Amino acid sequence: MVTLMSEGSIPLPDAATCNTTLGTDPDPYAVAMCNVAxxxxxxxxxxxxxxxxxxNADIASKNYSSTSIHWYLPTRQMKTFHPRSDGMYAFRNAVWDAVQDDG
Structure with a gap:
């Protein structure tokens, strides 16, 4: 939210070319913004x-409580899911491995 406020508006890619410039493994947010454009x-x-x-009007007026801006936040594109026990163990192990690698 703070980044969008500091940019002054929601940046959109060029609608005519964004689908061809996304690449083979595009960021979901880039895809979403291309779809908006x-x-x-x-x-x-x-x-x-x-x-x-x-x-954009809410951004210009620094309306941090706007519900319109949330449609365009990168976190809006992430979906929450609740893995089952095996999935939780896999996440735990991945986090632990990452911690061990950094230490």
Whole structure:
């Protein structure tokens, strides 16, 4: 949120080229922002364009409590999941291995 506020608006990639420049293993946030850019380009008066305009207006007015901005935060693209016991053990082991490697 602070980064978007300091940038002054939500940066979007070029809608005409973003799908071809994402690469073979793109960041999910880059894909999401490309999708937004394409949607706004295709329908400048559409819902996505209205939501983006409201978010940018809220950023300009430093409205940190805006619900519009949250649509464009990188964390919005991450999904929460709850792994079962085997998954929890795998996460625990991966974290422990990383800690041991850094030590």
């Amino acid at each position: 394409v949607a706004v380009s295709a329908a400048p008066d559409g819902l996505e364009a209205e939501r983006l305009a409201q978010a």
